[in-house]
Amino acid sequence: MNRAPHADPRENLHKPPPYDGRVPNVTRADVAQAVRNPLAYIAERWTPSQRMLQRAILASLVMNVVIVGTGGAVRLTGSGLGCPTWPKCTDDSLTATAEMGFHGVIEFGNRLLTYVLCAAVGWAIIAARSTKPHRRSVTRLGWVQFWLVMGNAVLGGIVVLVGLNPYTVAAHFLLSTTLITVATVMWQRAREGDGAPRPLVGKSVRQLVWFLTVAAALLVAVGTVVTGAGPHAGDSSEVHRIPLNWEDVSRLHAVLAWVVVSLTFALWFVLKAVDAPPGPLRRTRDLFLVLLAQGLIGYVQYFTDLPEILVGAHMLGSCLVWIAIVRVMLALRERPELEVSVPAQGEAQLTSAR
Template sequence: MTQSARFSVRPSLVRRIALASIIANVGIVVTGGAVRLTASGLGCPTWPRCTDESYVSTAEMGIHGAIEFGNRLLTFAVGAVALAALVAVLLHRPRRRSLVLLALAVLAGIAVQAIIGGITVHTDLHPMIVGIHFVGSMALLLLTYALWRRIGESDGPKVRTVPAPLHALVWITTAVSAAVIMVGTLVTGSGPHAGDADAERNGLDPATISQLHADLVFLLIGLSVALWLALKAVGAPPRAVRAAVVLLVVELAQGVVGFVQYLTDLPVLLVGLHMLGSCLVWLATLAVLWSTRERPPVGAATTPPADPGDPAERADRELAPAR
C-alpha cells in the first residue's frame, strides 16, 4: 500500500464533514441572531479584543458580554469544521481540484465574515453592515452546500435534466429567493431588534419595507407552485419534484412565522425562528437548483432533455410509431 493510499479519506467521511459545515454555518446564524435579539451586539464593545484590555469577556460586562463573546468563540468552531473539510478533501484520493477550491473558499469566507463582524462592532451595529454580515452567511451556505453536493458528483460537465424553459424558471425562483433574503435584511434594519438600545436604524418605514418583503414572498411562493406543477407535467426526475415540494413546504412554514411575528410585534422567539427559517428556505432553494442538473462521469455521452415545444422533437414523437 502506498503512503498516499494509506492516508486516503473515504468520500462518505468527506461528505459528512461537509454536511457538518452546513449545519455549523446555520447554527452561527441562529446564535448571531440571539446576540442581536438579547441586545448583546455590543456586549464586547471592541474587536478583535472584547475590551481594550482583554480578549475575553469579564464579570463586569455581565450576561451581554458573555453572549457576545460566546458567539465569537463559535466562529472558531465553524472555522475548525471548515478546516477539517479542507484537510479531508486534500487527503481524498484521487485529489479533486474542484473540492479543494470549494473547501478553500469556505475557509476564506469564514475569515471574511469574522472581519465583517469586527467592522459591525466598530460601526456600532450599523444596520447596513449587519445586513451585509447576514448576506455573507447566506453566501457561505451556498459554498458549503456546493461542496457537500459536489462530493457526490463527478468532475464531468453540468447537464440539465429538465427542459431549458423550466431550468430558466428554476433560476428565476432562485433569484427571487435571494431577493427575499436581501429585502428581509432591510426589514430587520428598520425594526426594533437592533442588537443594542443605541444602535442606529436604517430609516426606512417598517410598514412599507415589510410590505415589499411580503410581496416578494408571495411571488416566491407562486413561482414555487408553478415550478412544482411544471416539473410534474414534464416528467422531471423524482428528486427534482421532491425538492420542489420541500421548498414549497418550507416557504409556507416560514411565511406563517413571518406573518405571526409581524402581527404580534416581533417577539424574540419568533424572530429567532424566522432567522432559522431563512437559512432553511435558502438551502431548499439550492436543493431545487441542484436537482435539475447533474454531472455524468467524464466521457459519458449526454443529451440534454429536449424542450416539449421544440418542432423537431414533436416530429420525432409523431413519426416514432411508423418507424
Template sequence: MFRSSLALRRVALASLAVNILLVITGGAVRLTSSGLGCPTWPKCTNSSYVTTQAMGYHGMIEFGNRILGGADGVLAALAVLLVLLSRTRDRRLIGWSIAVLASIPAQAVIGGLTVRTELNPWVVACHFLFSMLIIVATYRLWLATREPAGPVRHLVNAPIRALNWLLLAVTAVVLAAGTVVTGSGPHAGDEHVHHRTGLDPGMVAQLHADLVMLLIGLSAAWCFALWAVGAPRATIRAGAALVGIELAQGVIGFVQYFTHLPSLLVGLHMAGACAVWTAALVTQTAGRVREPLPAASEAPVPAPVLPATAATR
C-alpha cells in the first residue's frame, strides 16, 4: 500500500489544478485590463480589503483572482495537515507539501509587488515564472502520493536522462523568453499603464520562436532515442504527448502573432504554456519507477549468534 491517503492525493491534485488555473485567470486579469482593478495591496483599495462597487468589473476580476489564491493557500495548508496526521512519515510528502505551503505567501508578495510597481513587466514576468516553480512543487507532491516510498529504478539509460534534463532546461528558457515577449507587447494589463520592457517586440518574438523550434527538435530527438533503445511504451507516450502539445502551442503562437495578438489567442497561449510545462515535468518522471519498501514481515531474519564455546567445538 502506498504511504499516502486518498484524501491527500485528491488535495494534491486539486492544488496542482488550482495553480494552473491561477496562471490562466491571471492572464485573464491582464487581458481584460484589470491588472489594477485592485490598485493597492494587501488591501483592494485604501479603505477596503474587498472590491467595491466603484471599482467596477475590473475590481471584481482582480479580486476574484485574489480569492482563488486564498483557496490555493487553504489547499496547501490542508495538504500539510494530512501529511502530518498520516501514520507514516514519508520525507517526500513532508518536503513537497511544506514547499507548496511556503510558496503561497511568497507568490502573494510578488503579486503585491506587481500592483505596487504598477505592473512593471519584469515583476510580472517573475510572478509568472514563480508560478511555474509552484507547479513543479504541486506536481511532485501529487506524484509522491501515487508512488511507493522505495528507491528509484530508472527505465532509460544515463545519456537519455541527460537529454531529458536538457529538454526541461530549454523548456524553462522558452517560458522565460515568452514573458519577455509579453512584456514587450501591447497587453500591459491596464489601459492607464504603459510600462514595457523597451525591447523590440519583433526581435524578442523571433528569438522566442527560434527557441521553440529548438525545443521541438530536442523533444522529437528524445522520443526517437526512447524508441531506439526500446524504452517502455508509457515513457514514449509521454514524449509523444509533449511533442504534440508543443506543436499545438507553436501553431497558436504563430497565429496570434500574425493576427496582431487578439486577447482570446493570447489567453489560449498562456494556458498552452502551462500544458507544455506540465507535460515536460511528466517526461521527467516517466522514465523511472519507485520500488515498494519491503514489509516488516519480509525483512531478512538475522542468523543466530552461537556462543564462543559452541563455535570452537
C-alpha cells in the first residue's frame, strides 16, 4: 500500500499562519509594543517577498540618484539661494513664497525631495527588518543610509548658510556619492546569501580592480573641483569660486577619465584571458559602456561652452559610473546562502513521518 507523501516540515518554518478572515484583536500590549519598537512589531506580522525587498532597496538607490540630479538642476538654474536660509525657506516662512519666484520653487522642491528619499530609505529598512530570517547585515546598511541622508541634509543647509561655498558644495556631492555606494552595496547584499565571501578571480585581478576604483574616486573628486572652479556657481549673485583655472582642471579630469577607461579595458582583457566567470565580465562591460557615454557627454559639453542640460546629464552620468564601479568590485566575489538547520522538533516530526 502506497503512503501519501508527507509535507516537509522545513517548508513551514518561516510561513505565517493562514488568514482566517477575522480581524485580529489589538490589545494594550500590542499598542505598547508598536510604540516601543515599531519595526519589531511590523516584522512579527509581515514578511516581504525577496522581490519586494530588492525593489524597496532599488527604490532608495534610484531616489539617491534622482536627488543628485535635482540638486544639479538647482545649481544650473541659479537657484542655489532660492531659499536664502535653512531649515526655513525664509526667516518668516517655512515654504517658498510667491515673491521668491521660480528660483524659490526649484530650491524648495529639491528640499521636499529629501522627505521622499527618507521615505524610500525607511521602506527599505522596514522590508529588510521584516525579512525572515532577519538579515542584520542588510538592515544595518539601511540604517547607514538613513544617517547619511540626515547628515547630508544638514550639510545641504550649511551650503546655503555659507552662500554656496564651493568646498561645501563639493563635500555635499561627495557625501551623496558615499550614500549611493551604501545603497548599491545594500542592493547587492539583498540579492546574495550571508555566507563567507568567496573570491571568483585571482589576487592580481582584484588588485587591478582596486587601482581602477582609486582612479575612479580621484576622477569624481577632481570633477567636484571642476564644478567649484567653473562658471556655473549656483546663483545669479556673486559666489566665491575655487581659485583655479577651470579649463586646466578639466584637462586633468579628462586625463583621469582616460586612465579609468584604459584600466577598465585592461580589466576586461585580463578577465577574458583567465576565463573568468560571466558575472565580472558583464559588470566590466557595463562599466565600459557607461564610461564611453559619459566621456562623450563630457567632451561635447566642454566644446559647446558647458550648456546646462549637458552639465546636468554629466552629473547624472557620474553617479552611474560610480554605481558601475561598485558593482564591478562586488562581482569579484560571491556569497552563498547560509545553511539553515532544521530545529529539533522539526527533525523529530520528519523522522516520525517516515
